[in-house]
Amino acid sequence: MSRLTLAVDAMGGDAGPSVVVPATLRYLGDNPDVGVIVFGERRQLDACLARHQPEAISRFQVEYAAQSVADDEVPSAALRNKKKSSLWAALAAVAERRADACVSGGNTGAMMAMAIKLLGVESLVDRPAICTPLPGVNGCCYALDMGANVDCTPVQLHQFARMGSVLAQRSSADRKPSIALLNVGTEKTKGNKLVKQAAELISKDASLSYAGFVEPDRLFSGAVEADVVVCDGFVGNMTLKAAEGVARRMIQRMLEVLDEPGGAEPQWLQTAQVIRSEFEPAGFNGAVLVGLRHVVVKSHGSADENGFYWALENAAMAARASVPGRVGNSLAAYRAERAHGPH
Structure with missing residues (x-):
């Protein structure tokens, strides 16, 4: 099986890197066919990485971001002003095909707004859903x-x-x-x-x-x-x-x-x-934002290490199952049935 890559926003959620990093490392240990790119602010991420020594795992990559999105930030403001945030960078990695799915425990509204902007919505989907x-x-x-x-x-x-x-x-x-x-x-x-x-x-x-x-x-x-x-x-x-x-x-x-x-x-x-x-x-834990053109999973903001682990697992399962493409195919099939059915 080819390697699956997950883009992970380390700054999302109540605990940030202190939960995301150990959960991600444990997930990598259990899943040798998965790699991750972890995005976060340098100071907080480096402090956490020093405690967990992820350099021992070659499938764990780190990319620093200058900003993070606050839980109470207005989605429209985050969309305008947080293009250097860890959440934006994680979603951009999926858009650039460097990752197969994005996982974050951060601001749900900002996550949806950025995902729609960067990844797009399946053509026949009216609104994505959680x-x-x-x-x-x-x-x-x-x-x-x-x-x-x-x-x-x-x-x-x-x-x-x-x-x-x-x-x-x-x-x-x-x-x-x-x-x-x-x-x-x-x-x-x-x-x-x-x-x-x-x-x-x-x-x-x-x-x-x-x-x-x-x-x-x-x-x-x-x-x-x-x-x-x-x-x-x-x-x-x-x-x-x-x-x-x-x-x-x-x-x-x-x-x-x-x-x-x-x-x-x-x-x-x-x-x-x-x-x-x-x-x-x-x-x-781990809600899929269905209707987008790529896999995005929202972890609960209060999730502990075990909870974030399952968010990563749900993202990997959705990516392997090609959920976005199959959603598009399902809606296209329904439109075709309606077009050729009785009027």
């Missing part, structure tokens, strides 16, 4: 949009369904992924105008396997088997953040109880660790 893996009983499902587009049209939700299906399927040999729409109820009469009209479009698309509506409380229970869950960015982001908060609090409280005086039986501690590994948000 697609996030979510834990479930039968593995993970993909949910989009998770925050890129707070206001959407039914046509855009239909496009999200097709884009999510491509990401979930990975290859043409896989079974057709099932698609569900996030809604306030499962009955056909439930929901607002947007959801009902989107359901009509998706259900009539013969290339998609439509599973109907799914309620938020059933997303993680396996009660509805869906590989892809579609919603607008406002609903998606609120659902995601609420779920992450509940998961963290439950894990925290469970560990507090087990740590109380008197201790816990070994089997209970083991059970607690299993539950934690299944639902810890870090294990499902």
Whole structure:
């Protein structure tokens, strides 16, 4: 297999290089067919590199950037004024074909704006979306949009369904992924105008396997088997953040109880660790910005070393699966079907 190269923004996220560098080195150690180019400000990056000695790995390259993008920076301002930033440089490396994908834990809005500018959007995509893996009983499902587009049209939700299906399927040999729409109820009469009209479009698309509506409380229970869950960015982001908060609090409280005086039986501690590994948000980190012409993955800003490791893995998987090209092909095929179908 030819070497895959990831462009990594070391300055993104709450911890910056102190998380990105060790996570990247661990990922390189586990994946000998992957190389990285790490972009960051010299002072912070050098201090971190001195502690981790990455010179021992020839597949770890460093390129310094004069700027970084703050988490609270307005995307339009970052687009105008941060062309020497680590985020811009990482995306530019993908645009210049020096890297196959970009990974950053930085400012989501700035990342999307810069990615659209430098990489472009697939010709038939109305708006790119943020697609996030979510834990479930039968593995993970993909949910989009998770925050890129707070206001959407039914046509855009239909496009999200097709884009999510491509990401979930990975290859043409896989079974057709099932698609569900996030809604306030499962009955056909439930929901607002947007959801009902989107359901009509998706259900009539013969290339998609439509599973109907799914309620938020059933997303993680396996009660509805869906590989892809579609919603607008406002609903998606609120659902995601609420779920992450509940998961963290439950894990925290469970560990507090087990740590109380008197201790816990070994089997209970083991059970607690299993539950934690299944639902810890870090294990499902790495949202793909689908609809762009190249692979870009957003790591959660608060991700730890393990979380950033999985963001790198999701970027590598999306690049190997040629997700951007397959998204374009899917939408082109739908347009061709409509052009030759009954009017």
